[in-house]
Amino acid sequence: MSLEPAERIRGSTTIVEILRRYPDGEAAALMARLSWPCAHCGGAFHEPLTMAAKRHRNSPRAVLEAFRALERGEGPSDEEVAQAARKYRERPSDI
Numbered sequence: 001m002s003l004e005p006a007e008r009i010r011g012s013t014t015i016v017e018i019l020r021r022y023p024d025g026e027a028a029a030l031m032a033r034l035s036w037p038c039a040h041c042g043g044a045f046h047e048p049l050t051m052a053a054k055r056h057r058n059s060p061r062a063v064l065e066a067f068r069a070l071e072r073g074e075g076p077s078d079e080e081v082a083q084a085a086r087k088y089r090e091r092p093s094d095i
Contacts, residue, residue, distance in 0.1 A: 009021075012049075014045070018049065034066075034081070056087075057090075058085065
C-alpha cells in the first residue's frame with residue numbers, strides 16, 4: 001500500500017482516523033491486543049495515537065511502529081505487538 005506522506009500514520013493521527021482507515025477491524029483488533037478499549041468505548045476517540053499510548057502507559061514509539069506495520073500490510077508481528085503492549089509503571093516519555 002503506497003500512501004502519500006500526509007496519509008501515513010503519524011503520532012498525531014487520531015484513534016478515529018485509524019479506525020476509519022481499517023473498516024474491516026484490523027486496527028480495532030490491534031487495539032484489543034494492546035488492551036486498549038478505545039475502539040469500543042469512544043471515550044478518547046479523537047485522541048492522537050501517541051497520547052493514547054502514554055495514557056495507557058505504553059511506549060509511544062513501539063505503538064506507532066505496530067500501527068505502521070498495519071499500514072505496510074505486513075503485520076504487526078507478535079514481537080511488535082508484545083513491545084507495544086508492554087506496560088510501564090510511569091507514563092513513558094519517548095515519542
